[in-house]
Amino acid sequence: MPRPRSEKARQSVLEAMRRALAADGYEAVTIEGLAESAEVSKQTIYRWWPSKAAILGEALLEGSVPGADVAVPMTADLGADLRAWFSAMSDGLARPEGVALARALIEVTAADPELGLVLNERLAAPIREWVAERVSRGRADGDVRADVDAAAIADQFIAMASYSALIGQPLSAERVEETVVRLLRGIAAG
Amino acid sequence: MPRPRSEKARQSVLEAMRRALAADGYEAVTIEGLAESAEVSKQTIYRWWPSKAAILGEALLEGSVPGADVAVPMTADLGADLRAWFSAMSDGLARPEGVALARALIEVTAADPELGLVLNERLAAPIREWVAERVSRGRADGDVRADVDAAAIADQFIAMASYSALIGQPLSAERVEETVVRLLRGIAAG
Amino acid sequence: MPRPRSEKARQSVLEAMRRALAADGYEAVTIEGLAESAEVSKQTIYRWWPSKAAILGEALLEGSVPGADVAVPMTADLGADLRAWFSAMSDGLARPEGVALARALIEVTAADPELGLVLNERLAAPIREWVAERVSRGRADGDVRADVDAAAIADQFIAMASYSALIGQPLSAERVEETVVRLLRGIAAG
Amino acid sequence: MPRPRSEKARQSVLEAMRRALAADGYEAVTIEGLAESAEVSKQTIYRWWPSKAAILGEALLEGSVPGADVAVPMTADLGADLRAWFSAMSDGLARPEGVALARALIEVTAADPELGLVLNERLAAPIREWVAERVSRGRADGDVRADVDAAAIADQFIAMASYSALIGQPLSAERVEETVVRLLRGIAAG
DNA sequence: GGCTAATCGAGACGGTACGTCTGGTCTTGCG
DNA sequence: CGCAAGACCAGACGTACCGTCTCGATTAGCC
Numbered sequence: 071m072p073r074p075r076s077e078k079a080r081q082s083v084l085e086a087m088r089r090a091l092a093a094d095g096y097e098a099v100t101i102e103g104l105a106e107s108a109e110v111s112k113q114t115i116y117r118w119w120p121s122k123a124a125i126l127g128e129a130l131l132e133g134s135v136p137g138a139d140v141a142v143p144m145t146a147d148l149g150a151d152l153r154a155w156f157s158a159m160s161d162g163l164a165r166p167e168g169v170a171l172a173r174a175l176i177e178v179t180a181a182d183p184e185l186g187l188v189l190n191e192r193l194a195a196p197i198r199e200w201v202a203e204r205v206s207r208g209r210a211d212g213d214v215r216a217d218v219d220a221a222a223i224a225d226q227f228i229a230m231a232s233y234s235a236l237i238g239q240p241l242s243a244e245r246v247e248e249t250v251v252r253l254l255r256g257i258a259a260g
Numbered sequence: 261m262p263r264p265r266s267e268k269a270r271q272s273v274l275e276a277m278r279r280a281l282a283a284d285g286y287e288a289v290t291i292e293g294l295a296e297s298a299e300v301s302k303q304t305i306y307r308w309w310p311s312k313a314a315i316l317g318e319a320l321l322e323g324s325v326p327g328a329d330v331a332v333p334m335t336a337d338l339g340a341d342l343r344a345w346f347s348a349m350s351d352g353l354a355r356p357e358g359v360a361l362a363r364a365l366i367e368v369t370a371a372d373p374e375l376g377l378v379l380n381e382r383l384a385a386p387i388r389e390w391v392a393e394r395v396s397r398g399r400a401d402g403d404v405r406a407d408v409d410a411a412a413i414a415d416q417f418i419a420m421a422s423y424s425a426l427i428g429q430p431l432s433a434e435r436v437e438e439t440v441v442r443l444l445r446g447i448a449a450g
Numbered sequence: 451m452p453r454p455r456s457e458k459a460r461q462s463v464l465e466a467m468r469r470a471l472a473a474d475g476y477e478a479v480t481i482e483g484l485a486e487s488a489e490v491s492k493q494t495i496y497r498w499w500p501s502k503a504a505i506l507g508e509a510l511l512e513g514s515v516p517g518a519d520v521a522v523p524m525t526a527d528l529g530a531d532l533r534a535w536f537s538a539m540s541d542g543l544a545r546p547e548g549v550a551l552a553r554a555l556i557e558v559t560a561a562d563p564e565l566g567l568v569l570n571e572r573l574a575a576p577i578r579e580w581v582a583e584r585v586s587r588g589r590a591d592g593d594v595r596a597d598v599d600a601a602a603i604a605d606q607f608i609a610m611a612s613y614s615a616l617i618g619q620p621l622s623a624e625r626v627e628e629t630v631v632r633l634l635r636g637i638a639a640g
Numbered sequence: 641m642p643r644p645r646s647e648k649a650r651q652s653v654l655e656a657m658r659r660a661l662a663a664d665g666y667e668a669v670t671i672e673g674l675a676e677s678a679e680v681s682k683q684t685i686y687r688w689w690p691s692k693a694a695i696l697g698e699a700l701l702e703g704s705v706p707g708a709d710v711a712v713p714m715t716a717d718l719g720a721d722l723r724a725w726f727s728a729m730s731d732g733l734a735r736p737e738g739v740a741l742a743r744a745l746i747e748v749t750a751a752d753p754e755l756g757l758v759l760n761e762r763l764a765a766p767i768r769e770w771v772a773e774r775v776s777r778g779r780a781d782g783d784v785r786a787d788v789d790a791a792a793i794a795d796q797f798i799a800m801a802s803y804s805a806l807i808g809q810p811l812s813a814e815r816v817e818e819t820v821v822r823l824l825r826g827i828a829a830g
Numbered sequence: 831g832g833c834t835a836a837t838c839g840a841g842a843c844g845g846t847a848c849g850t851c852t853g854g855t856c857t858t859g860c861g
Numbered sequence: 862c863g864c865a866a867g868a869c870c871a872g873a874c875g876t877a878c879c880g881t882c883t884c885g886a887t888t889a890g891c892c
Contacts, residue, residue, distance in 0.1 A: 179426055
């Protein structure tokens with residue numbers, strides 16, 4: 071008997087959040103503005119989300135985050151694979167919308183650590199997985215030392231990409247190259 | 261000829277900002293609350309600072325930031341030096357007030373990128389300097405390859421420490437150790 | 451469909467205005483103080499009234515103003531009627547609250563002439579009406595000259611009562627008597 | 641030995657008050673604005689005047705107030721004299737600057753009754769004097785009844801002129817005429 | 831012709847109130 | 862019962878003035 075939640079309203083709000091984020095940044099987003107731009111009443115927002123951060127979280131998880139969706143196939147060349155993937159992530163976070171999203175994620179994390187942690191883990195998970203798999207393959211191929219911690223490597227890349235997006239200074243191609251090369255030396259077998 | 265700016269009021273505001281930051285986090289700080297807690301009129305704050313971010317900036321630059329003041333002497337052992345320093349920075353950022361400061365810095369950067377960039381550079385500068393000097397020494401000692409980019413290394417450590425503070429998961433001693441060891445392998449000469 | 455305006459809040463504000471007026475005078479009334487004393491948020495006041503003057507206007511029009519509500523019955527004796535009415539108005543304006551109201555009305559008129567004019571006309575109307583009717587009766591009775599301007603007489607009384615309230619020197623009984631007697635001589639027929 | 645008060649500064653402030661009054665009305669005058677427009681420091685104003693009202697008082701007493709300076713010679717014709725004088729006063733208060741001054745005087749009286757009373761008496765005194773003298777002459781000429789109260793008559797005119805200036809509706813020539821004629825009938829001998 | 835004491839400009843200071851904005855809660859009536 | 866609409870209380874925003882308080886820098890007399 072009860073009317074079900076309006077999916078249209080929900081999508082409209084998430085969409086409005088993404089638009090506002092790209093336009094003015096997370097801090098400048100207001101629930102009131104969101105309601106107006108989504109053509110939804112304030113109450114509808116408050117009924118379904120406990121905070122601005124929660125809306126952002128849902129919007130992030132639902133939309134695609136640049137760099138988070140690892141769409142890089144694995145080849146036989148470990149260095150080439152890492153270079154390709156890290157390069158793609160860096161490029162994604164260098165674009166204006168990538169910067170906006172990264173900053174929003176960072177702000178939400180600073181303001182609401184609990185939610186931030188969940189979001190970060192959720193977004194980092196596929197990256198860690200990919201890196202773990204690629205490194206494990208490298209081990210099998212004899213390219214990588216046995217004691218290498220794949221998660222540590224993934225986290226290092228994530229931290230560097232986040233930080234560079236935060237301060238608005240994307241990693242240069244040279245820096246990417248240098249980092250990968252140095253890493254390879256650090257984990258190489260033998 | 262007019263009455264000179266009150267240094268007492270200035271210090272009082274910066275002090276209040278530091279207190280509020282540690283207590284409730286940057287976002288929860290209000291100019292009004294700052295004024296009250298500093299026993300200063302709102303107008304006095306608005307007379308001298310254009311924004312909450314600017315106050316934080318001044319407070320950060322004036323106060324000591326954990327990890328920023330590299331108080332680590334250099335010994336003959338590169339690995340020991342890096343371990344000691346990175347460990348100290350990590351520990352500093354792991355303490356509650358360190359987390360609060362790091363988060364505040366991050367929020368300010370997200371909200372006011374220009375100021376954030378200035379602050380980051382100002383705070384990162386001594387670190388880069390120390391790393392550069394230590395690495396250059398390492399090169400002279402024949403411990404480090406000639407083509408190593410000291411700035412890249414410093415930035416990598418900074419990014420990792422910041423990120424871990426942001427997500428509230430301090431780097432474990434093992435992770436610190438692993439990172440330093442791996443790095444050393446990556447930059448070791450011949 | 452939205453929630454309708456709260457009549458309770460409205461009355462509460464008008465009541466607070468009347469209280470504040472009697473207590474401290476119009477100039478000392480603040481919107482902020484009004485809000486607090488009426489237990490209403492500032493925004494609610496700003497939503498419905500454009501200015502302090504407008505609140506006063508509504509409060510005046512809704513409440514009873516001494517002298518404005520001419521409750522004096524007409525007898526066969528013109529002099530007695532005028533004496534009774536003018537005396538009552540003077541007395542009303544001589545009481546502290548009457549002085550406060552008169553002063554408030556005057557200040558509002560000085561500050562917002564347009565609204566002041568409206569209020570004055572609204573409050574003076576019943577007086578003019580009463581005087582006009584009584585004078586017209588006097589004419590019919592042969593007590594009053596045919597060419598007498600009832601409005602001019604009403605305005606004269608209003609001006610005198612207002613002015614005496616303004617300077618805080620109520621008209622003495624003698625002055626009232628003298629004024630009425632002189633007036634009667636000035637308008638007497640034949 | 642001390643430096644004497646600067647008469648230039650004093651005049652400059654009074655002048656600025658008169659200008660501001662004519663331009664924006666009493667309420668809109670601020671000490672700060674006065675100081676700037678008079679090219680005088682705030683402290684100089686606060687050193688010599690206790691309040692905005694006091695400055696207005698001094699400015700009024702020093703400058704000429706329209707209608708207050710009775711410059712009407714007395715002739716043998718009582719009616720003509722009263723007509724000429726009341727007409728001049730009404731005209732003076734009908735001009736924009738007259739309205740501004742009258743309103744300012746009224747506001748100051750409402751806000752600071754004590755000072756207002758002094759100012760009113762000071763300004764009304766010459767009027768009362770003139771009326772008293774003219775009426776006394778009328779009595780001597782046998783035009784006026786013996787029991788007429790000259791002060792009451794003067795006050796009546798003052799009240800009417802003030803009130804009409806306050807509500808911004810100057811007395812029409814007809815109303816002036818009617819009032820004088822009616823008055824004459826009211827005070828005529830025999 | 832210096833000494834000195836009050837005046838003057840400038841404007842910082844602690845305050846109060848302004849009018850605006852947003853946050854979150856609540857109350858309507860429509861569908 | 863979900864929803865749009867929007868009134869409601871709460872409280873921070875940044876601004877304008879208030880009246881007080883230093884600051885030098887003049888500027889009279891009086892020595």
